[in-house]
Amino acid sequence: MTRSNVHDGWHLRAVGGPVPVHLADREVPARVPGSTHLDLLAAGLIPDPYLDRNEAELAWMHRVDWQYSTTFEARPPRDGERVDLVFDGIDTVATVELNGEVLGHTANMHRGYRFDVGRSLRAGGNDLTVTLWSALTAAERAEAELGWRQRAYPHPYNAIRKMACSFGWDWGPDLQTAGLFRPVGLERWDTARIARVRPLVTLDDDGTGRVEVHLELDRAADHDYTAEVVIGGHTARTAVTGDLAHVTALVPEARLWWPAGYGDQPLYDLTVTLLADGRQVDAVHRRIGFRTVTVETEPDEIGSPFTFVVNGRRVFAKGANWIPDDHFLTRVTRDRLVRRVDQAVAANMNMLRVWGGGIYETDDFYDVCDERGMMVWQDFPFACAFYAEEEPLRSEVEAEARENVTRLVAHPSLVLWNGNNENLPAYTDWEGWQDSLEGRSWGGGYYTDVLPEIVAELDPTRPYATGSPHSPGDLPPNDAHHGTRHDWDVWNSLDYTHYRDHVPRFSAEFGFQGPPTWTTLTRWIHDEPLTPTSPAFLAHQKAVNGNRNLDRGLAPHLPVPTDFEDWHWATQLNQARAVAFGVEHYRSWWPRTAGALVWQLNDCWPVTSWAAVDNDERPKPLYYALKHAFAPRLLTLQPRAGRPTLVAVNDHDEPWTGTVRVTRQVFTGAVLAASVLRLSVLPRSIVLLDLADHLLEPTDPTREVLVATTADARTHHLFREDLDLRYDATPFTADVTPEPGGYRVDVRATSYVRDLSLLADKVAADAVVNDMLISLTAGESHHFLVRTAETLPDPTLLLHPRVLRSANTSASLT
Incomplete structure (x- = not known):
């Protein structure tokens, strides 16, 4: 089989709906893969949707119908040759025509489409058009036919198989993309082709790697077919009868694939070849890794655990939720994915949850996670809504699930299929939701029947979860003692210290908001003056009561500043502290609590959100807080039996032994009490x-700090909130020195300094600092490394009080 891309010569024009005068009868060059917004932006016909309040100005695009067209050269098929036009992804409702003949219609962004064009193809130029109908109009029409169903946001995203967050979310824009967002190709083949391949990877008890390769063929002619599998220098073959084949390949003493922090990630090249009368006619390549994965759910004395077990070892899942890394999906390149997953690994994470309001990610995403040991929890695309279980939606759900389970089955990083995001508590717990159904279906059959049956058939090597959150049986889905839990009470109404109210078995979502980095914020928002309530800033705050919750979250801990730049820093700091507080609490309860997935790692546009890394790829202070809180060895002070207790968490294969020096000292450095404790923590264990x-x-609780230190970890405990502490407002001296690739900033504490951070992007847009949120006692030193390609005309700007910041100055703000 050969494939040639059909990516050249495309043009875009509006063909229906409220088309602005300046676009009427206008045709512009189009990129494929791409989207309508990006094509119009490249032509200078719309403003950047991410800039200021432009999102709202582009709402007319929701109702417009578009047409992509191109002419490509091709020869008609030879005798016995098949020619297929293949669309790997169309966003979303479309009619496809070739040379005036309608090839078919599409209504699902989450699957690909293949059309036999042998009879339509002609010598020379072939005219291809794809008409994209307004997804919003199509969704409204489907809702009218199938019946209204509750959802978390106004548009009927639940009536169409399209990325839900394309219609807006509490962190994302309402832009409703349209386009040919994945490759388009012309595939030629004769004899037969491999239509689908599913390598199911397991391990025998003796350590032999077993690959059960299941093939489905498309035949164009009758021959003696043989399927051959080659992996790790081992070859297996079988004759193919009919359109199905099954080949078993064995790899003795297979090297095991491990999650990040647990071992290496060896990957094996797998080649599946189809032979006809001994001649190769098609081949498919995959990379696999040998590992086993289960989820421990058997009831115990507490309730029902939810613990990942990889290669027989229980794993604490340290990670974050993942959303599409840019609202315009074609801008998410492999290089960008590498940078993002590398950031997760550097923050000591080992799991990303691909959230159900987004997409099944690209092959590049899973490849990168395979290479880095980043476990992937994969939601099916259902989120915060009720879904019709009738046709035509039901067939689309089944088709997309079958296609994507088959596509992703080879990836060792994929460790869980999950039925949906928050639809189970929506049905049982959310006020008025169940009553609103009036007997209509709501999606439960997908999560308990359709999807688990597809997974059991196509991918029995992985566990399936009904939803997140989920508890077994008739228990409330968000029960802390069972299964998975989402904790949003803190963000919505409670102080972050209330994370300690629950000890969940697995926390799959929790988080707190903060604005993006200063440079990202000021690149995209240009209000004069810039304030938390200025128009463009509010347009980039999508959460209901978002700013109110930010100030409410600050009030018990830090002053709410009136100066915007100080407010920006204070809310970022509070975000970092709040989420780290939750992480440390959850980790201190291992193995009862077996996972902490922060909401969220990344952003899809510049916005005030729960993300640790903003849309311009800059890490916020939260990122560094997560790096510390997810460290392999952690000291944390937690309440046990009514008193503060030091918890040592050892997420390492080696024992943690030595001593812990604990001191209570005044901010100026005098030690008032001291003790040395013996430390002995078994691998992957905790000790109190x-x-x-x-x-x-x-x-004097306003002037003292408790410090616990080992060779590998450290923790600080204050006896009052920052509001009541008598910090020295100028607690350090600092110097800056040029170094190859950037600068070194040396800090020496003259008094206790808390959460010292270097906001280097304020000085150079590309600057990245190696760490943040460092606390020092009097007399201690620390150096920051700043990497930047710029030569600063005045390096001492890195020492400016609005750049080199700490909680000391936040607490003294008025």
Whole structure:
């Protein structure tokens, strides 16, 4: 089989709906893969949708119908040759025509389409058009036919198989993309082709790697067909009868694939070849990794655990939720994915949850996760809504699930299929939702029958979860003692210290908002003056009561500044502290709690959100807080039996032994009480260490800090909130020195300094600092490394009080 891309010569024009005068009868060059927004932006016909309030100005695009067209050269098929026109992804409702003949219609962004064009293809130029009908209009029409169903946002995203967050979310824009967003190709083949291949990878008890390769063929002619599988220098073959084949390949002493932090990630090249009368007619290549994965769910004395077990070892899942990394999906390149997953690995994460309001990600995403040991929890695309289980939606759901389970089955990083995001508690717990159905279907059959049956048939090597959150049986889905939990009470109404109210078995979502980095914010928002309530800033705050919750979250801990730049820093700091507080709490309860997936790692546009990395790829202070809180070895002070207790968390294969020095000292450095504790923590375990009363009873709680230190970890505990602490407002001295590739900033504390951070992007847009949120006692030193391609005319700008910041100055703001 040969494939040639059909990516050249495309043009775009509006063909229906509220088309602006300046676009009427206008045709512009189009990129494929691409989208209508990006084509119009490249032609200078619309403003950048991410800039200021332009999103709202482009709402007319929701109702417009578009047509992509191109003419490509091709020869008609030879005798016995098949020619297929293949669309890997169309967004979303479309009519495809070749040389005036309608090839078919599409209504699902989450699947590909293949059309036999042998009879339509002609010598020379072939005219191809794809008419994209307004997804919003199509969704409204489908809703009218199938019946209204509740959803979390106004548009009927639940009536169409399209990326839900394309219609807006509480962190994303309402742009409703349209386009040919994945490759288009012309495939020629004769004899037969491999239509589908599913390598099911398991391990025998003796360590032999077993690959059960299942093939489906498209035949154009009758021959003696043989399927051959080659992996790791081992070859297996079988004769093919009919259109199905099954080949078993064995790899003795297979090297195991491990999650990040648990071992290496060896990958094996797998080649599946189809032979006709001994001649190769098609071949498919995959990379696989040998590992086993289960989820431990058997009831225990507490309830029902939810613990990932990889290669027989229980794993604490440290990670984050993943959304599309750009609202315009074609801008998410492999290089960008590498950078993002590398950021997750560097923050000591080992799992990303591909959230159900987005997409089944690209092959590049899973390849990168395979290479780096990043486990992937994959939601099926259902989120925060009820879904009709009748036709035509039902067939689309089945088709997309079959296609994507088959496509992704080879990836060792994929460790869980999950039925939906929050639709189970929506049905059982969300006020008025169930009553609104009036007997209509809501999607439950997908999650309990259709999807698990497809997974059991096509991918029995992986576990399936009914939803997130989910508890077994008739228990409330969000029960902390069972299964998975989402904790949104903190963000919505409670102080972040209330994370400790629950000890979940697995926390699959929790988080707190903060604005993007200063350079990202000021690149995209240009209000004068810039304030938390200025128009463009509010256009990039999508959460209901978002700013109110930011200020409510600040109030118990830090002053709410009136100066915007100070407010920006304070809310970023509070976001970092809030989420780290939750992570440390969850980790301190291992193995009862077996996972903490923060909402969220990334952003899809410049926005105030829960993300750790903003849309311009800059890490926020939260990112560094997660890096510390997810460290392999962690010291944290947690309440146990009514008193603060030191918890040592060892997420490492080696024992953690030595001593912990614990001191209570005044901010100026004088030690008032001290103790040395023996430390011995088994691999992948925790230990609780009691602290003597003289360490926990301050003489002046407003001027003292408790510090626990080992060779590998450290924690600080303050006896009051920052509002009540008598910090020194100028607690350090600092110098800056040029270094190859950037600068070194050396800091020496003259008094206790908390959460020292270098906001280097304020000085150079490309600047990245190696760490943040460093706390030092009097007399201690620390150096920051700033990487930038710029030569700063005045490097001392890195020492400016609005660049080199700490909680000390935040607490003294008025």
